[in-house]
Amino acid sequence: MTATARKSFHAIKAEMARRIAERVWAPGALIPGEEVLSIEFGCARATVNRALQELARGGVLVRKRKAGTRVALHPMREARFVIPIVRQEIETKGGAYQFRLLSNRVEKAPTSVAQRMGLSKGKEMLHVQCVHLSNGKPYQYEDRWINLDAVPSIRNETFETISPNEWLVTHSPFSQAEIVFHAGVAGTHEAEILGVAEKDAVFIIERVTFVPQKPITFVRMIHPSSHRMVTQL
Amino acid sequence: MTATARKSFHAIKAEMARRIAERVWAPGALIPGEEVLSIEFGCARATVNRALQELARGGVLVRKRKAGTRVALHPMREARFVIPIVRQEIETKGGAYQFRLLSNRVEKAPTSVAQRMGLSKGKEMLHVQCVHLSNGKPYQYEDRWINLDAVPSIRNETFETISPNEWLVTHSPFSQAEIVFHAGVAGTHEAEILGVAEKDAVFIIERVTFVPQKPITFVRMIHPSSHRMVTQL
DNA sequence: TGACATAATATGTATATACATAATAACGTC
DNA sequence: GACGTTATTATGTATATACATATTATGTCA
Numbered sequence: 001m002t003a004t005a006r007k008s009f010h011a012i013k014a015e016m017a018r019r020i021a022e023r024v025w026a027p028g029a030l031i032p033g034e035e036v037l038s039i040e041f042g043c044a045r046a047t048v049n050r051a052l053q054e055l056a057r058g059g060v061l062v063r064k065r066k067a068g069t070r071v072a073l074h075p076m077r078e079a080r081f082v083i084p085i086v087r088q089e090i091e092t093k094g095g096a097y098q099f100r101l102l103s104n105r106v107e108k109a110p111t112s113v114a115q116r117m118g119l120s121k122g123k124e125m126l127h128v129q130c131v132h133l134s135n136g137k138p139y140q141y142e143d144r145w146i147n148l149d150a151v152p153s154i155r156n157e158t159f160e161t162i163s164p165n166e167w168l169v170t171h172s173p174f175s176q177a178e179i180v181f182h183a184g185v186a187g188t189h190e191a192e193i194l195g196v197a198e199k200d201a202v203f204i205i206e207r208v209t210f211v212p213q214k215p216i217t218f219v220r221m222i223h224p225s226s227h228r229m230v231t232q233l
Numbered sequence: 234m235t236a237t238a239r240k241s242f243h244a245i246k247a248e249m250a251r252r253i254a255e256r257v258w259a260p261g262a263l264i265p266g267e268e269v270l271s272i273e274f275g276c277a278r279a280t281v282n283r284a285l286q287e288l289a290r291g292g293v294l295v296r297k298r299k300a301g302t303r304v305a306l307h308p309m310r311e312a313r314f315v316i317p318i319v320r321q322e323i324e325t326k327g328g329a330y331q332f333r334l335l336s337n338r339v340e341k342a343p344t345s346v347a348q349r350m351g352l353s354k355g356k357e358m359l360h361v362q363c364v365h366l367s368n369g370k371p372y373q374y375e376d377r378w379i380n381l382d383a384v385p386s387i388r389n390e391t392f393e394t395i396s397p398n399e400w401l402v403t404h405s406p407f408s409q410a411e412i413v414f415h416a417g418v419a420g421t422h423e424a425e426i427l428g429v430a431e432k433d434a435v436f437i438i439e440r441v442t443f444v445p446q447k448p449i450t451f452v453r454m455i456h457p458s459s460h461r462m463v464t465q466l
Numbered sequence: 467t468g469a470c471a472t473a474a475t476a477t478g479t480a481t482a483t484a485c486a487t488a489a490t491a492a493c494g495t496c
Numbered sequence: 497g498a499c500g501t502t503a504t505t506a507t508g509t510a511t512a513t514a515c516a517t518a519t520t521a522t523g524t525c526a
Binding site for chain 4: 242243278298299300
């Protein structure tokens, strides 16, 4: 068919994706230029361009000026996942959200934390710990260090009605982040807070957020081993 | 300034991103229409449209016809990570790559696997197990089930020179995937293969890949707890 | 008042055209 | 033949225009 009643860039994109998937256009192969494709599909070059650009963004095509467009050699695909707000994450899953503040005070940052944030070792930072609950059961233990130079106004926040997570999301935007996922074992402290056995496996997410040149916060989020992080492509 | 020597959609996008970040346009607020913005920025509506669409794709704006464009209420940001080929992942980190095939035979799929792939319970599938090594040390234990209906030609592959991971990447494209990350504890079998203590924490990635309506493969990739998955935003 | 048709409107997309830019290919010089 | 300059070319972007589509707002009639 391709008897395009309406030739949209969506249809064109889909058709090209099909050709790539079915190896009509083999990995590494140079595909026809925009001009040629626009004639083939009976549409404007701009339309083909949009379809090609979107496919390139998705990583299945590699485009270079003058050199042309080719099918990505290593279809190393990209997946996306959202950086959620814990409360939303819990509520989306149908749980009733609560959080409990465990501690909130200014302390000298330990080396490991200061280093991760690119700050000097003994720096005074706000150290906040809390646990997020879903239906009364511990869901995530949040251990957070906040750079007071970046968000001085947080000093007066008691976190009685709002969690540090949400406070920062609504008061302090960030433009860069580094996120690390890994597995670990629960220490005595974490086990107690999360209500799991000591030495149980835990799922750990660590995140440092920045605005250019200025670290805002480092957070370590620890989930019981039952936690699943799911994403679709 | 905004004394746009050249008013590109990049510049406009950046300026709008700034306004959102600095709360000039507050979360949830309705921002001016494309027409108005195009006048303000002194460019065509199409240019504004492109900038707005990209921001909307990134999740910081929410657009609805007739209703207009508003700043996302919950700036739930998206991060991306690549779905790597193990060999590349290891080599990028500077390790010498090897893999060892542990088993390769047709078996009846257990319920848990069949279910995940949306196939009937006792189905015959190719079950391949192997371990990927970095500098001789176990890096990932790969336990994979392959739907022979989707890739019949894999039946004759011995996997002596190429790992199932790479074979599939180069021979069988997929268009959809579901990926799950979680932490677990090493059973006797896994502990032995990965060279870690039994009950140690492990980082597990499970992935099911599809082409529309047809599952291709289900793979469970198990890493020692020293593994870190890193991504930047 | 409520149901339903209709108008108004912001975004979504397609098109032709023009020019910008990056990278290769061709060319000429030494 | 090595090297730098120029021409060529495919993609990248901007623009004006036109029409499509989804959704809200409005108005009409029972």
